[in-house]
Amino acid sequence: MTQRRSLLAAGAALAAGGLAAPALGQALAKSSFGPTTTDISTGHAAHSSLPRALGYWREEGLDVEVFGIAGNTAGLQLITNNNIDFISISGDQILMARNQGMAIKAVYMHARQPINRIVVPKAGGVTSIAQLKGKTLGIPVLGPQPYATAAFQEAGLDIEKDIRQVATGTGAPALLALRRGDIAGWISWDTAVAALENRGMEFTELRPSFFGDLFGNAIITREALLRENPALVVKMCRAIAKSVHFGLTNPEAAIRIHWQLYPQTRPQGGDPAQVMAEAKRVFLSRFSSYALEGVTKYGESLPSQWARLKQQMVAANELPADHDLNAAFDGSFIDRINEFDRDAVAAQARSWNG
Structure with a gap:
């Protein structure tokens, strides 16, 4: 009941904030996303609470289940066994997984600096x-x-x-x-x-x-999904990109939305101003790495970051020198992922009063 109440509260807040609710009765395609942590704090709002509460996934025709995963190894097992569609994972884990023969590929650069x-x-x-x-x-x-x-x-x-x-x-x-x-x-x-x-x-x-x-993490999926349903990649990640833009524009609104869907992450008691200040510290510790720095498009990957990571891993004997970096990231979706009105999303964020 707690989760249902939080979702209802989020829907009411969405309407109060002047955001368009998704059309009722719309046929939605089911998908899934997993942060590789069971602690889905405010720093994870861009791929958990925000695209759900703001209706961004629904606008893309998706019904996305989000659940925390206990670590990278479990995440890779779930995705390679077709038990989840997308996870966020560090670059070194992506390269090691591919070196072990796992048919996974990064499609969206998420954290643009090490986490x-x-x-x-x-x-x-x-x-x-x-x-x-x-x-x-x-x-x-x-x-x-x-x-x-x-x-x-x-x-x-x-x-x-x-x-x-x-x-x-x-x-x-x-x-x-x-x-x-x-x-x-x-x-x-x-x-x-x-x-x-x-x-x-x-x-x-x-x-x-x-x-x-270096970079922090990227969103990955199975190579089979890329071949069979490339549109799903664009829809999943575009909603996340919009959520990042919303959160960077109005961190406090993003935090309050996250608390509505994940009430256990909201500290109990204390001075409200202090509680928000502490929440923003956690939020911005991750969201600041999502900002566009050195690039102009959300999810865009810099080849130099992958090359530096490979160099580091080869030196540590964690990767062979002939490892093919070109197979690790597919950037062909980035232009379509960024086909949304940033000004409109920013205006939604600034006017949020939920």
């Missing part, structure tokens, strides 16, 4: 990755970390030999480990770091020199 973070408590005085030699670092889940591996390599360190990694999870367990000094730093992702900042942590982020050359 990974290497952070240390500001009070500790650490200002460089090199200073972490011999230290214990936390990580939500133990596993390959191409970004961190390359960052430590640039600093002259071997992440497997020169530091100790322990699994901390996210949220309260990671916060406790940092405050007790069990770990000297944390290797995580943007929204998780922002959530700990909201709980009082002050961090120094340690970035490698190549941070600006």
